[in-house]
Amino acid sequence: MxxxxxxxxxxxxxxxxxxxxxxxxxxxxxxxxxxxxxxxxxxxxxxxxxxxxxxxxxxxxxxxxxxxxxxxxxxxxxxxxxxxxxxxPHPMRAPWAEPGGPAGSIAWATHELERLGRPVTAVAQQRTWNLSAIWRLHGGHGSAWLKQVPVFFRHEGAVLRWLADAAPGATPTVLADDGAGRVLLDHVPGEDRYAAGVEERAAIAADHHTVQLRAADDLPALIASGVPDRRGPAVARWIRAALAPHDVSTVDGLLAGLDDRLDEVRRCGLPDTLVHGDLHPGNVRGDGERRVVIDWGDAFVGHPAFDILRLTETLDPATAGPLLAAWAARWRADAPGCDPDRAVALLRSVAPLRLAAVYATFLAGIEPSEHPYHAGDVPACVSQAAAAAEAEQDSLTG
Structure with missing residues (x-):
């Protein structure tokens, strides 16, 4: 096109x-x-x-x-x-979207690389929109990537720092972080794995389980560093607040029963943990030898089932089934007595509703000229949530 x-x-x-x-x-x-x-x-x-x-x-x-x-x-x-x-001017304009903004960010990244003994010889702008600005900086020591994100993604740097200590190798190496939305990342060879097959998705899920198991023991530190706390009732409040300006009449029943549903999810016994929030294969980068998860701006503390549902959402039930079964088996082994399958069933309609709230948050935090990037996402996700709720009801009455 x-x-x-x-x-x-x-x-x-x-x-x-x-x-x-x-x-x-x-x-x-x-x-x-x-x-x-x-x-x-x-x-x-x-x-x-x-x-x-x-x-x-x-x-x-x-x-x-x-x-x-x-x-x-x-x-x-x-x-x-x-x-x-x-x-x-617009009060929600990103700093990189102003004249002089890119030059200031590149100057910061160039200074940081020179401090590390990696002088820059070439800079190439790659991406610019309301969710990030990305440049590739190259020199004799290879490439690094400068990523700058808006305030609602500012915790990404804190997540990357935590992962560097708790799960080395799970993400790109952080070379510098200004604490205000700019991070400098070492290059990861390979490509974004949009075309990952079922076996690669299974490996991604297994790797991610290890990270989530480690994170479950360190939630206070993650929350204190600024990672959004969306456990139980908190995610329900956040979803309702984010979607309040939008037409969500098709999911009124789901929203009304959200607190009771999340109480049932809690009784399934899985621990809250670090959730990537957008764990599709395109947010995984690899070259056949090393595989890392990128783009942690949507991360939050909450229920681990949200990530496996995102990783399998585009697969047909027969293909997704074994991935979900393996995910559930890992949690049953590491959290004895839990019921992962029921948690997934209860959250299947909540997952697209949560994504609708994510997109609504984007729209509330960006200037109107950039609304077309996301304007269609909220109704699309609400429709998916309504369809999932209807399918659930049909299975109960059928």
Whole structure:
């Protein structure tokens, strides 16, 4: 699916300069801006830092005609088209989406790498959207990745620090962390495992169980470091608050009975632990020898079943069944007397409802021009929750 880009340029002070003529880029995904930068350099000889999305001609990704804001060091020699865009400030704008924001973050990362004896010779912008900004910094000692996240993901650095001590090798190596949303990570060879088959998913689940077993003994430290506490009643309160501005009438019954349902989940006897929150194969990176879990911004303290449900949600029941059975067997062995299968059954309709609340939180924390990234996610997840609740009721009455 094609993506056509119009790049509106501003100078270092944010003064508008005009727009480059539209051009095509290969990736349809709006947050991927590496090719946007590369094409501006190839076509016009410009070094551009993409700041943020301004407009889209469709309600949600992927593809379409996108207008981005980009910063240049000085007015370019190439002719620019006159455009009218709203560049007024917004209180929810990410720091990397402001003029000078990318340069400040790159300067911090470059300084940290030089302090580690790893001078930087090249920087490439990879991604920019409301959930993160990512750059690759390269030098004679290899590559490192600078990731900057918004305030609602700020605890990711604390999670990565905890994992570095408690589960070495489970995540990328943290080279630096400013405590305010910027982390510098060592490169992990391989690729994101979106296409992982059932055997690889089984290995991911087994690795993750080890991490969760260790985390269950260290919850006070995780919570004290800023990881959201969404155990039992807390997750119910958070879901209801996040979804309050949205039309969720199709799951009114599920929301009304959420506290009683979570009480039943608690009686299943599994320990609360560190939950990744978005454990699909695309958030796992590997090269056949090493496998690590990335993107811990959605992490929270809560019930471990949320992760196995996320890892298996796209699989048909016959394929997911053995993965769920192995997950349950591990918990029965490590938490004698627990009932993992019932916990999964009770949380099957809650899991998409929790994801709807996650997306609602994103929408509440970003500026309106970036709402199209997530606007369709809340109703889609609510529909999934309603379908799961209906299937559960049918199984009880059938």
């Amino acid at each position: 094609p993506r056509v880009v119009t790049l509106v340029l501003v100078d270092h002070a944010g003064a508008p300069l005009g727009a480059l003529p539209p051009y095509d880029v290969p990736e349809p995904w709006w947050q991927e801006v590496g090719s946007v930068v590369t094409e501006a350099r190839r076509r016009h000889g410009l070094d551009v830092a993409v700041l943020r999305l301004l407009t889209a001609d469709r309600p949600e990704p992927p593809g379409g005609h996108l207008t981005y804001l980009g910063q240049v060091a000085e007015r370019p020699a190439v002719p620019l088209d006159s455009v009218s865009v709203d560049l007024s």
